[in-house]
Amino acid sequence: MIIYANLDQEARWARTTLPQRVLERISAAATLLASFAPEGESVVLHLPAAIDPARVQFANVEVRTGVPPHWDVAWAKPTAQEANDRRLSLQLGHDLGVALPGSRMITSVDDLVAHLAADGAAAGFERRWVCKAPLSAAGRDRAHGQGEVVDGEVRVHLGRMLEKFGALTFEPWLDRMIDLGICVQLRPDGTLHVDRPHTLISDSRGHFLGIDIVEPALTEAEHAELGRVVHAAGSKLHGVGFTGAFTLDAFVYRDHGVRKLHPLCELNARHTFGHVARALHARLGTRMLGFGTPPPEARILVAPGADGVSAWAS
Numbered sequence: 151m152i153i154y155a156n157l158d159q160e161a162r163w164a165r166t167t168l169p170q171r172v173l174e175r176i177s178a179a180a181t182l183l184a185s186f187a188p189e190g191e192s193v194v195l196h197l198p199a200a201i202d203p204a205r206v207q208f209a210n211v212e213v214r215t216g217v218p219p220h221w222d223v224a225w226a227k228p229t230a231q232e233a234n235d236r237r238l239s240l241q242l243g244h245d246l247g248v249a250l251p252g253s254r255m256i257t258s259v260d261d262l263v264a265h266l267a268a269d270g271a272a273a274g275f276e277r278r279w280v281c282k283a284p285l286s287a288a289g290r291d292r293a294h295g296q297g298e299v300v301d302g303e304v305r306v307h308l309g310r311m312l313e314k315f316g317a318l319t320f321e322p323w324l325d326r327m328i329d330l331g332i333c334v335q336l337r338p339d340g341t342l343h344v345d346r347p348h349t350l351i352s353d354s355r356g357h358f359l360g361i362d363i364v365e366p367a368l369t370e371a372e373h374a375e376l377g378r379v380v381h382a383a384g385s386k387l388h389g390v391g392f393t394g395a396f397t398l399d400a401f402v403y404r405d406h407g408v409r410k411l412h413p414l415c416e417l418n419a420r421h422t423f424g425h426v427a428r429a430l431h432a433r434l435g436t437r438m439l440g441f442g443t444p445p446p447e448a449r450i451l452v453a454p455g456a457d458g459v460s461a462w463a464s
Contacts, residue, residue, distance in 0.1 A: 151187040151188075153195050156226055159420070163235075171457065176288070178455060180198070184208040185430050194211075195214070200213075205452055205454075205455055233390055233419035236282060242382065245382075246414070252269050257317045266279075266300070281293045325405070328366045330400055331399045333348070336394060349361070349364060360440035361426075361427035383396070383398055395422075397416075398414065400414060449462060
């Protein structure tokens with residue numbers, strides 16, 4: 151099997167170049183895509199950057215760099231830019247009535263300042279907020295702020311991001327209780343295969359740390375709302391010509407002590423680490439995929455390297 155592990159695809163769409171250290175980190179993580187191959191089958195992985203093959207803890211895996219002439223599996227289809235653009239999922243959220251209060255696109259720092267001044271009190275922008283690039287992954291290309299004043303390093307960072315990407319999505323940063331995702335396969339006829347929700351493990355700034363495929367504790371109403379949004383997302387993606395693997399990320403949060411569900415945080419029209427965690431479960435019987443220091447009983451999947459990346463399953 152030939153796997154095109156193009157975890158840098160969002161940067162290609164945005165016509166930006168990732169730093170070498172980032173290319174090395176995502177290339178190490180990309181070796182986990184070998185889990186998609188049937189056990190025992192030889193795999194050729196094409197990565198964004200070279201890594202030491204000895205770090206790959208799967209059998210029958212050869213690593214190369216660059217774009218293969220053809221592939222059996224790709225991390226993200228190179229033609230799927232529109233499907234992965236945050237502007238599509240933001241519009242879908244507004245159409246479904248599930249967008250976060252005050253969320254919108256901004257095209258300049260002055261635009262953001264005016265938005266915060268006009269709508270801040272009503273939307274609760276005395277709290278934290280975040281601006282995200284339309285095309286990015288793994289928590290990259292974000293600017294965090296708080297309140298209505300945008301100055302100092304935050305203003306400089308926002309200015310550089312806007313110069314680079316042209317527009318950013320703005321949304322309030324909320325008190326998250328549960329981060330979760332749902333893996334989906336969108337068939338050519340528009341029908342869906344939908345997996346049960348899994349738990350996302352993230353740090354306090356929303357950076358991804360791992361997956362637990364055990365379902366998060368959701369209410370019946372939350373399950374129903376997620377089902378409605380997943381099927382609407384499938385229809386939206388099918389309408390722009392996308393088929394294949396996608397994942398919808400969502401979260402449960404606390405708003406003045408009241409539990410609420412945000413059912414459309416991210417719409418990733420590609421294979422994600424949720425799909426990898428499920429492939430590992432089918433192959434190894436594991437339930438958790440993690441990055442960083444492994445627990446004592448874990449199976450090492452990517453041995454540690456100078457890039458600081460290691461991955462494990464347990």
